[in-house]
Amino acid sequence: MNIVLEAKNLEKKFSDVLAVNKINFKVKEGEVFGFLGPNGAGKTTTMKMIQCVSPKTGGDLRVFGLDVNQYPKEIKQVMGVVPQMDNLDPDFTVIGNLIQFSRYFDIPLEEAKKRANELIDYVQLNDKKDSSVDKLSGGMKRRLVLARAMINNPKLLILDEPTTGLDPQARHLIWEKLKDLSSKGITVIITTHYMEEAARLCDRLVIMDNGEILVEGKPKDLVKKYVGDHIVEAENTTEIKTCLEKNDIKYEIANESVEIYNENVSDITNLILKECVDSGVTARPATLEDVFLKLTGRKLRE
Amino acid sequence: MFMLTYRFLKPWRRNIVTFVKTWKLNFVPPFLEPILYLLALGFGLGGFIESVDGIPYAKFIAPALVSISVMNASFFECTYTSFVRMYYLKTFDAMISTPISIEEVITGELFWGATRSTIYATIMLPVLLAFGVVELPSSLLIIPFAFLGGLMFSCIAMCFTALSPTIDTLSYPSFLFITPMFLFSGTFFPMSVLPLAIQYVALAILPLAHLVIVNRALTLGIFNISLLMSLLWIILCTTIFFFVSIKLMKRRLIV
Missing domain, CATH: 3.30.70 (Alpha-Beta Plaits)
Structure with a gap:
């Protein structure tokens, strides 16, 4: 198995706070890997370092073997991101959001249109294709963000609390899609506050607190080891x-x-x-x- | 690392696409404003004014109207509108999760502000020509010059946006910087009536004063050394604030 993501002594220091304190982890190709932890544990900071939008302050972080500080464009070209807060563009329609986003990846228009239609179908938003994003429900927006994250056919998908605030139907649909993507060989990294979600989805996970990784392992093994x-x-x-x-x-x-x-x-x-x-x-x-x-x-x- | 490639055209294009969607609304101000100002000030108030330095009053204020429009188009785009995109819509965050760098996002915004100024100047020119208050062919140059002037005000505006804690605090530069500049930059009366010391201060710190000097030379077709000096001042100011605005924005958004 190829290693997609590797952190060695990864550190993030804000002026006086150590948000991520020398953590180590490896994620293998096609895995669903979870980051769990209370608020302020350092999960989102770690996600942002992986996304190459927040520079690390120490240690080593490689995505597809590339250093995040040196090769952000190359890494971002093959990565899809579902951020904690929806940031769809309200000036565009549902399909318009996907087309507009495809331009950021230099995807030719014909190809972009084809992919956008496929993705709208994939996340079941066919009826809303030409609606303004303001008219979508929370669950629909989340699905559209997921579709948007897939527009560049990413090999690595990063989701920061993808199902927070969703109803059970929408949550199950997201889970189903993530399982499906993972089975297609896409590596998925996810943070969540829902333990049931983590237990169902993640092949392996870490639990973080105060910027450190407390434990790492398969959900079942962790339960057995720490609680019985x-x-x-x-x-x-x-x-x-x-x-x-x-x-x-x-x-x-x-x-x-x-x-x-x-x-x-x-x-x-x-x-x-x-x-x-x-x-x-x-x-x-x-x-x-x-x-x-x-x-x-x-x-x-x- | 300072990463700037052709990709800055992508956020620029995003803004053009949304501008074109509401083009009817967007094209009204630059078309209507010069007509109203020329009628009220140029011909209304101007009826009481013989001339300014031998120039009919309407002809005197015509280049100022273009300059003010260039300033407003880019300044308000890169303050309030950019702030909304940055803070409320999180458009910048979405873009930097793609291969576009933060430098490219901000440069795209700055160039879009400049483009907006250029569009405004382009719409105003035929109106001013119809009133017979600008000379041809030299006046055609106000269009490319609007891009430079617009870029300067975009860069200055983006600094305020980067430093402003909330959208409300953007009112300070609007009231304390833009409004006085609108009145005292040789726009509606010549700067020569001001005390000499104030004239020097105005020329040293008011970007609009230089925009007016250049545009006035272009619409009247009279070229002299002050045109060149103002052009250099604008280029220098734009260069400095271009880098400062990107640096401030990086400090705000990349943590």
Whole structure:
């Protein structure tokens, strides 16, 4: 497998803040690679460095083997970007946006028209082809931004929170498209706050916090490694906590509830029901969200 | 690294495309403005003024009207309109995610401002000719000169855009820079009536004063050394502010 993206000790320093602190990662061709982390973790800054719009201040970052500071044009020519905020051009129609964008890549007009029509079909915006972008819903705009990012037939697609604020239908359509693109060999890099999305889409992911990568791996492996298969939850009361301590069961406090990570779900559940309380105990499969909260804490981020 | 290639034509072209879409609306001001000003000031007020330095008043203000229009066309394009594209529409962000560099985006905007000035001057010229207040063939030169003058004001405007925290604060340069310049650059009365010291200050810092000197020489068909000096002043000013505006914009947008 070819390495599409490689960061070594990558660093971004703003005047007095270290936004990205010497991170290392590799992304292979055709992978869907996720960046997870609370607000201010350094995800978007990392995305912007990969997009060659925010120069790195230290370390090494190569896209298709090319240094981002030296070869931005070459890299951007084969990259598609879906930014966090939609930046469609309201002075143009749906198809007009695609045609206009194709000019930025020096795509000949005939070819551009052909691709624009194919892409409009791909993201299911046929009915809106000649509408002004102001008339599109949030989900439609997002699909159009995705289509726009594909106009240059990119080999690498970067999406910064592509499904934030979308309804489930629109979200599923985006997921389906990303899976499809990835199966065609396009490398996809994505940031998201939705753990379910990351678990479904990403082949591998990193969890970042305070400018550093905390962990890296396949979603399932991470869940297994950091939380286990299942979680037993009970109410967060002094009574239960003393009882758990008496029985030598390790627990973690998650606001309103206590969580027990253990291999033997049924044993633990039965034990708690027998020794501590009569009801209010649930066992559920562990998720990426549990890993995320365990690693980055429950404190609110500004 | 300063990256500037033919790609600056792409943002330039984007703006032309949108300008042409609303051409009817865009063509009204440069057509109507000289007519109104010439009727009110040139012939209305001018009825009370014998002549200025031996020139009929309407002929005296005709080149000033072109100069003001050139200034406004590019200055307001590269302040308010560029600010909207930069800050609200995020058009610049979208462009720099493609092979276009930030230098090319800004240069495209600056050249578009200059182009707009040129279009305005081109529309005004036949109107002024119809009123018989400009001379041929030398007046034809105000069209290419509008590009240079427009570029100068685009570059100055872009500096304000880069420094302005919000769109509202762009009112400061409009009131404190453009409005006084509109009145005191030898536009509606000759600068020679001002005290000598003020004349020198005006010539040193008011770009419009130089635009008026050059355009007046062109519309009257009278060439002298001050034309050359003003031309040099404009070229120097444009060059400096071209690089300064790009540097300021890079500082604002590339973090």
